[in-house]
Amino acid sequence: MSRSRRKTPIVGHTTCRSESDDKKIWHKRWRTRERTALASASPDALEGHLPFTENQVSNVWAMGKDGRSYWTIRRQATTAGCIANRKGRNPHERASLKQRLLRKWMGK
Structure with a gap:
């Protein structure tokens, strides 16, 4: 892969190398909220349960990369x-x- 080239020169506005830590935190928050919502819901309400969205759990603009x-x-x-x-x-x-x-x- 030493000769691989970027096909489209689109780069992220960033000071960090990766967003992996931010994504780990986001997924941990999301799983915690889902787990508590499912545990506290009654059996009748489970069919109408909708999962949380990304915007309800975190702010993508607060992550390491601010766009491309x-x-x-x-x-x-x-x-x-x-x-x-x-x-x-x-x-x-x-x-x-x-x-x-x-x-x-x-x-x-």
Whole structure:
């Protein structure tokens, strides 16, 4: 998979690497509420029971990633060029830094 490429350059607005901890907390809350609702319901009310929705248990905007946006190749190259010009000391180092950033961003 070292040569796999991102087919659509859509990236998340984030400062975290993954939302797995947020999802674990959400599912734990959801299962707890479902368990208590089913335990406290009468046998007649079980047929009319509807499960809780995601919005009733948590707020998706409070999770680690705040959404997604399309990041075009042209914009990626511009951003990589700006970062390379800031950090690189000579033209060869700038070019290799720009290429490394583009490969990192286009990889899965």
